[in-house]
Amino acid sequence: MFRSLHMKLVLIMVLLIISLMTVVGAFLMNAVVRYYLDDFNTRMSSMFSAQDLYEDLTSPYEGEENGVEGLQDVLRANMGELGVDGRTRYYFILDGTTGAYLAGSDDQLGQSLDKSPNVLRALATGEPATGSDITADFMDVAIPITRGEVPYIIQIYDNRQTVTELNSSIFMLIIQALIFGLICSVLLSFLLAKTMITPIERLTAGAKRVASGDFSRKLEVASKDEIGVLTATFNSMARQLQATIREAENERNKLDTLFLHMTDGVVAFSREGGVIQKNPAAEDMLGRRILPEDTYESLFGDLAPLDQILSLEQPSYQEAERTAGNRSLELLLAPFDQESGQGGVMVVIHDVTTQRRNEEMRREFVANVSHELRTPLTNIRSYAETLVDSAGDIPPAMEKNFLGVILNESDRMTHIVQDLLTLSRFDSGRSELKLERFSFSAAVRDIYNAVLMDAQRHGHTLTLEIAADVPDIVGDRDRVLQVMMNVVSNAIKYTPDDGQIAISAGRNPLRVWMEVSDNGIGIPETDRPRIFERFYRVDKARSRESGGTGLGLSIAKEIVDRHEGIIALVDRPGPGTTIRIELPIEGPAHGK
Numbered sequence: 319m320f321r322s323l324h325m326k327l328v329l330i331m332v333l334l335i336i337s338l339m340t341v342v343g344a345f346l347m348n349a350v351v352r353y354y355l356d357d358f359n360t361r362m363s364s365m366f367s368a369q370d371l372y373e374d375l376t377s378p379y380e381g382e383e384n385g386v387e388g389l390q391d392v393l394r395a396n397m398g399e400l401g402v403d404g405r406t407r408y409y410f411i412l413d414g415t416t417g418a419y420l421a422g423s424d425d426q427l428g429q430s431l432d433k434s435p436n437v438l439r440a441l442a443t444g445e446p447a448t449g450s451d452i453t454a455d456f457m458d459v460a461i462p463i464t465r466g467e468v469p470y471i472i473q474i475y476d477n478r479q480t481v482t483e484l485n486s487s488i489f490m491l492i493i494q495a496l497i498f499g500l501i502c503s504v505l506l507s508f509l510l511a512k513t514m515i516t517p518i519e520r521l522t523a524g525a526k527r528v529a530s531g532d533f534s535r536k537l538e539v540a541s542k543d544e545i546g547v548l549t550a551t552f553n554s555m556a557r558q559l560q561a562t563i564r565e566a567e568n569e570r571n572k573l574d575t576l577f578l579h580m581t582d583g584v585v586a587f588s589r590e591g592g593v594i595q596k597n598p599a600a601e602d603m604l605g606r607r608i609l610p611e612d613t614y615e616s617l618f619g620d621l622a623p624l625d626q627i628l629s630l631e632q633p634s635y636q637e638a639e640r641t642a643g644n645r646s647l648e649l650l651l652a653p654f655d656q657e658s659g660q661g662g663v664m665v666v667i668h669d670v671t672t673q674r675r676n677e678e679m680r681r682e683f684v685a686n687v688s689h690e691l692r693t694p695l696t697n698i699r700s701y702a703e704t705l706v707d708s709a710g711d712i713p714p715a716m717e718k719n720f721l722g723v724i725l726n727e728s729d730r731m732t733h734i735v736q737d738l739l740t741l742s743r744f745d746s747g748r749s750e751l752k753l754e755r756f757s758f759s760a761a762v763r764d765i766y767n768a769v770l771m772d773a774q775r776h777g778h779t780l781t782l783e784i785a786a787d788v789p790d791i792v793g794d795r796d797r798v799l800q801v802m803m804n805v806v807s808n809a810i811k812y813t814p815d816d817g818q819i820a821i822s823a824g825r826n827p828l829r830v831w832m833e834v835s836d837n838g839i840g841i842p843e844t845d846r847p848r849i850f851e852r853f854y855r856v857d858k859a860r861s862r863e864s865g866g867t868g869l870g871l872s873i874a875k876e877i878v879d880r881h882e883g884i885i886a887l888v889d890r891p892g893p894g895t896t897i898r899i900e901l902p903i904e905g906p907a908h909g910k
């Protein structure tokens with residue numbers, strides 16, 4: 319209840335007024351008593367030290383029998399000046415040696431009273447005793463006198479009723495003032511609340527809205543005082559905060575999008591090893607989902623301990639490699655945000671599968687080229703050496719034979735180098751297709767006619783079947799013929815004599831196709847995916863024997879790819895091989 323500023327204000331005002339009134343009342347009442355006491359003492363002292371009264375009191379009448387009566391007379395005569403009224407103030411005549419009550423303005427009271435400290439003092443010293451205790455409920459003076467040689471003590475006794483009545487009036491007055499003050503303080507606090515607390519409450523409500531992210535309303539600046547300035551400052555602060563939050567959100571959205579779509583995988587861990595962030599690429603590369611219960615330990619603990627990465631100095635990082643399924647991954651492990659003490663470890667994953675495969679292929683290619691060139695070179699060199707060493711000693715027929723081998727081998731080398739040059743031209747993009755419209759069926763027929771003799775020499779049965787609707791196509795005729803020739807001659811080469819070779823051609827809605835199938839040695843399942851690779855040969859000896867370089871199908875594939883066509887092995891049951899070529903009718907960029 320007292321937590322609101324308003325209630326606190328009321329409470330403070332009430333306490334202030336109560337304490338003020340209490341202090342003022344206490345002082346006032348004390349001052350009244352003191353004044354009354356002082357006045358009483360002064361008056362009594364001056365009365366009794368006055369010559370007239372003193373003489374009247376101490377001089378007995380002529381022939382006086384009872385001094386007490388004489389004293390009574392004198393005192394009664396002076397009652398007015400002494401203030402003795404029989405209600406609040408009394409006089410008593412006491413025995414001067416024992417202090418016993420003799421007479422007074424009120425016998426009953428006089429007899430019942432104990433000896434006051436002043437009376438005792440006067441009895442002891444014989445001197446007038448004045449001054450009463452402020453806390454006592456009466457005040458008195460005791461004046462010793464002697465009348466007719468008899469000692470008496472005159473006591474003027476005041477029961478302080480007057481001052482008590484005065485004090486109760488003051489008390490009542492103070493209570494009234496207090497009630498009035500309290501009412502005023504409550505009213506004042508309402509006024510204060512209106513002018514000070516209401517704007518503060520409005521400011522508080524505004525601050526709460528801003529804290530909950532609602533920047534839609536601006537606070538009204540109602541005054542130019544400190545609260546007005548505070549409200550204006552608050553408004554500008556809220557504006558700036560909103561701008562900053564928007565900027566930060568924008569940045570975060572950008573980063574989120576980047577994070578989501580980046581090709582590298584990223585996984586961030588807290589210092590304790592829990593997963594904080596991960597992107598789809600990371601899950602894709604690792605080949606598994608990253609779940610909330612996964613930790614650094616379970617995902618990458620085998621590469622390096624978490625503490626070791628956390629202890630690295632930025633910008634150092636640790637590299638590691640791993641394979642996931644058939645992917646080769648390169649991982650960079652680095653600590654982040656070390657200064658705040660909150661950071662953790664970031665793992666960036668690169669998929670280096672293609673890179674590794676390319677490196678591997680390049681190495682293999684160089685080894686293959688060297689090997690392919692070294693074999694004919696070795697042959698040429700050994701035959702040439704033999705010829706040089708045995709110049710004139712060998713029969714001319716053998717010499718001719720040797721020279722024939724040398725010529726053959728150099729032809730083979732030229733062949734290989736030419737094929738390599740063709741491939742290199744394709745690789746560097748220097749080989750442009752010379753596009754023209756030509757008859758696809760005529761091209762197939764030309765190839766059939768060109769190889770017919772060779773096929774017959776091997777006892778093969780070569781058949782040709784071309785559909786009637788095969789249209790003219792756009793392409794590089796010479797290159798297409800090169801592809802067809804390569805496929806058909808492979809069928810002849812890799813089919814033992816007396817085989818069956820069938821060439822057929824037809825069309826799809828957008829493409830033409832040609833298939834060459836044989837019943838030859840076939841290609842084992844494991845080698846099938848690789849026969850379009852450079853220098854890949856199933857049986858090296860057989861291929862070399864028949865003049866193959868292992869580059870024919872890779873060149874064919876390059877050419878068909880350029881035409882945006884397809885060259886592939888067809889899965890057919892039974893022995894032999896079927897190769898299918900598909901080309902877009904309208905040439906590259908029209909075949910899809």
Ligand code: ADP
Nearest residue numbers: 808809812855856861866867868869870871895
């Ligand atoms: P090559 O010059 O050795 O013939 P290619 O690139 O033309 O090279 O062929 C690659 C390999 O594919 C060949 O060495 C051979 O092992 C295999 N091959 C190609 N065509 C056939 C086929 N019709 N039958 C069996 N094997 C084949």
